Amino acid sequence: MERAIVLAASAIGAGLAMIAGLGPGIGEGIAVSKALEAIGRQPECKGTVTSTMLLGCAVAESTGIYSLVIALILIYANPLVNLL
Secondary structure (H helix, E strand, C coil), X not given: CHHHHHHHHHHHHHHHHHHCCHHHHHXXXXXXXXXXXXXXXXXXXXXXXXXHHHHHHHHHHHHHHHHHHHHHHHHHCCCCHHHC
């Protein structure tokens, strides 16, 4: 019974961790739209705006990747099951 409770809680935790993937997606979409607006207003700044946008998107995407790693650990290599 204890094992079932730990596995159920781990599945719920993994699902909640994957909700964190919404934030980077929304943030990157907003960043790209603002970068396109900036390039539309001043086309000569295209290189600077694009490189800054890509760096920001990479940093934002890292939080989504961390949440994916946590969810995979909770599902497949659950350290809490071994404590029972």
